[in-house]
Amino acid sequence: GQSLEQPSEVTAVEGAIVQMNCTYQTSGFYGLSWYQQHDGGAPTFLSYNALDGLEETGRFSSFLSRSDSYGYLLLQELQMKDSASYFCAVREGTGGFKTIFGAGTRLFVKA
Amino acid sequence: SQTIHQWPATLVQPVGSPLSLECTVEGTSNPNLYWYRQAAGRGLQLLFYSIGIDQISSEVPQNLSASRPQDRQFILSSKKLLLSDSGFYLCAWSPQGAYGYTFGSGTRLTVV
Numbered sequence: 001g002q003s004l005e006q007p008s009e010v011t012a013v014e015g016a017i018v019q020m021n022c023t024y025q026t027s028g029f030y031g032l033s034w035y036q037q038h039d040g041g042a043p044t045f046l047s048y049n050a051l052d053g054l055e056e057t058g059r060f061s062s063f064l065s066r067s068d069s070y071g072y073l074l075l076q077e078l079q080m081k082d083s084a085s086y087f088c089a090v091r092e093g094t095g096g097f098k099t100i101f102g103a104g105t106r107l108f109v110k111a
Numbered sequence: 112s113q114t115i116h117q118w119p120a121t122l123v124q125p126v127g128s129p130l131s132l133e134c135t136v137e138g139t140s141n142p143n144l145y146w147y148r149q150a151a152g153r154g155l156q157l158l159f160y161s162i163g164i165d166q167i168s169s170e171v172p173q174n175l176s177a178s179r180p181q182d183r184q185f186i187l188s189s190k191k192l193l194l195s196d197s198g199f200y201l202c203a204w205s206p207q208g209a210y211g212y213t214f215g216s217g218t219r220l221t222v223v
């Protein structure tokens with residue numbers, strides 16, 4: 001069946017680097033996305049990896065290893081505003097029209 | 112620019128009552144449209160997706176249904192709400208062939 005595993009919580013200090021992992025088991029894998037969601041808000045798209053390797057966008061980097069069914073999101077120079085939930089999501093199914101989300105990692109950034 | 116509108120923002124409905132949530136997208140054509148539900152502190156559960164008018168796929172067999180009467184309009188309905196239908200309902204869209212979704216602001220539904 002389909003499953004995405006993420007640690008439930010991560011705590012880090014302002015200015016530090018944090019890595020949030022995601023392992024997945026799905027059918028017809030097309031790519032791995034990451035979304036950020038602040039309390040009470042809607043998710044916002046951060047990044048997408050279709051191929052193995054690292055993608056960098058400012059302070060955010062996302063990595064994918066298709067052979068290991070594994071990816072991670074790396075946040076550098078943490079800021080208090082980065083405190084939020086982070087979801088990995090797999091694009092799958094026939095034609096890649098479906099995106100299945102993990103349960104999310106809650107990131108707490110401390111001063 | 113493209114925008115997505117979802118309403119209402121909050122809704123309190125009694126058990127057994129009907130439901131209709133509406134989502135519209137502006138500034139694009141033939142978008143892929145999605146309905147997700149999120150329980151408190153949990154991930155997003157895909158309910159329905161649509162790649163075109165009258166092309167709707169259901170992911171979860173339950174008392175919800177979806178319709179797409181126009182290209183950029185997606186409606187989530189129920190004839191009789193259950194307590195378990197409470198949650199945060201999110202509509203999303205993406206261009207054809209794109210991989211990032213843009214979500215609406217969501218509807219927080221409480222069934223009492």
